[in-house]
Amino acid sequence: MSYVHLFRRYLREQGLPVTQQREAVAEVVFESGGHLSVDEIEGLLRERGEKTGKATVYRTMEMLVKSGLVAERDFGEGFKRYEHLFGQMPVHGHLICEECGGVTEIQEVELKRIQDRVAALEGFAPARYRLEIFGLCAVCRAAGHELEWKGLSCPIERV
Amino acid sequence: MSYVHLFRRYLREQGLPVTQQREAVAEVVFESGGHLSVDEIEGLLRERGEKTGKATVYRTMEMLVKSGLVAERDFGEGFKRYEHLFGQMPVHGHLICEECGGVTEIQEVELKRIQDRVAALEGFAPARYRLEIFGLCAVCRAAGHELEWKGLSCPIERV
DNA sequence: CACCTATGGAGAATGATTCTCAATATCTAA
């Protein structure tokens, strides 16, 4: 709710109009704790009686990402997901299970330190981070599933 | 070239036929040092006189990724890119400039250690890693470009 | 060498994302 203020501030700083639709999209995203797809955001807007078009949702999500308040994710589903970054480590990643599709957050302080150091070495000014680790979650391992490439003794480690 | 052997081995281990097309795609990918799009791979195959269909390229890339010999990347262009992992750190990421689109490799030993530790905490068996940092490269910074969200004093660090 | 099965290819189908453009909302200044 009040996080929407920050987005409004961002829009004004950029000289962009603060519209009802942009506020509505931001509210829905900031009120949700999960990883939202554009479809889900549209659904939440519809529930609230908002009639925001799909194109507007896409356009607004782009601004939210640029503002740094929201991060874009790709869990390999063929479409993007979005999550706001409040109450999260500034740099956090995801463990994605290739068997069940489950997603676990990784909150790791060290990551930001290391990533910033690497970026600094190159004279690079970092804005957004994205870390995803694909593999098998504990539940699926316990259920007897195995990684598909397990059979090949990994040559990469040895080169 | 000889890396194609490893792919053949993978296919046999999985009980999958080793076809001309699969070998041709693997050769093209292993001979290239860059980040290839499917379009570019198709082009390279055409140059070599191969008549490999687009669907086959996609299917083969999926296998190469599952084999662990090739990694899938998304630099925010709207399509995927692929790179083989030989001669690279097993866990490496990319610095992606939002201004010029330039991509710089990050070879950072610590990353794998940290990421493995985090994964282990959750009982997760990692298979593939993906790390991307978006921002401004040194060249674009020197040229006077600025990050688009710079105006908003970042609230995330403070929460 | 022949059979069985999985693959390959062409193009259609899918589906996320982007674009178009007329109608409308926002912001600024008086």
Next chain:
DNA sequence: TTAGATATTGAGAATCATTCTCCATAGGTG
């Protein structure tokens, strides 16, 4: 508060990467 300049919105078309379909064909086994 209003007028006017400007940017946004929305519906649907357009784009474009990726996946699917189906049958002719190649690969692997004995």
